[in-house]
Amino acid sequence: MTNPTLHVVFVDDDLDDQYLLMQAVKAIDCQVQMTFFDSGPAMLERMDVLLASPLxxxxxxxxxxxxxxxxxxxEHLKGHAQYKHIPVIIYTTSSSVQEIDEAYEIGADRFLVKPDTFTEAIHLMQAVCQEWSVKT
Incomplete structure (x- = not known):
């Protein structure tokens, strides 16, 4: 197995969504290191450690x-000088135009609606890897 080329930090309190994404990553040809958090505060507490990743x-x-x-x-990530360069994909069940607009105004790089099927999750993660992985 080759070394990972991208470190994806996935923040979602739904364990089923975490599992679906983990399985989708395993099914594609993209080397991704995944770190899961079930809350924003839990992730923010670990940001310094996450930033130390070479990926x-x-x-x-x-x-x-x-x-x-x-x-x-x-807002915290994009309002903090040390974190604002980190790409953020909003990954949610909402397709509200208001929430989409607000997320982009704050600084989200993408707004993706959660997939309904495993096949859709695979396609979504392939697109994410293609756009954000380091090309070796």
Whole structure:
């Protein structure tokens, strides 16, 4: 197995969504290191450790997070000089135009609606890897 080319930090309190994404990554030809958090505060507490990774970092962030929601986490990341360069993909069940607009205004790099099937999850993660992985 080759070394990972991307470190994806996935923040979602739904364990089924975490599992689906983990299985999708295993099914594709992309070397990704995955780190999972079930809340924004848990991820933010570990940001210094995550930034120490030699791999490019990408955050996939659900909007429906306890306790304060994904938008607050996005605002924190994009409002902090040390973190604002990290790409953030909003990954949520919402397709609200208002939430999409707000996420992009705050600084989200992409807004993706969660897939309904394993095949859709595979295609989504292939697209993510293709766009954000380091080409060797």
């Amino acid at each position: 490019p970092l990408l955050v996939m962030l659900d909007l429906n997070l306890p306790p304060s929601g994904g938008m607050a986490v996005l």
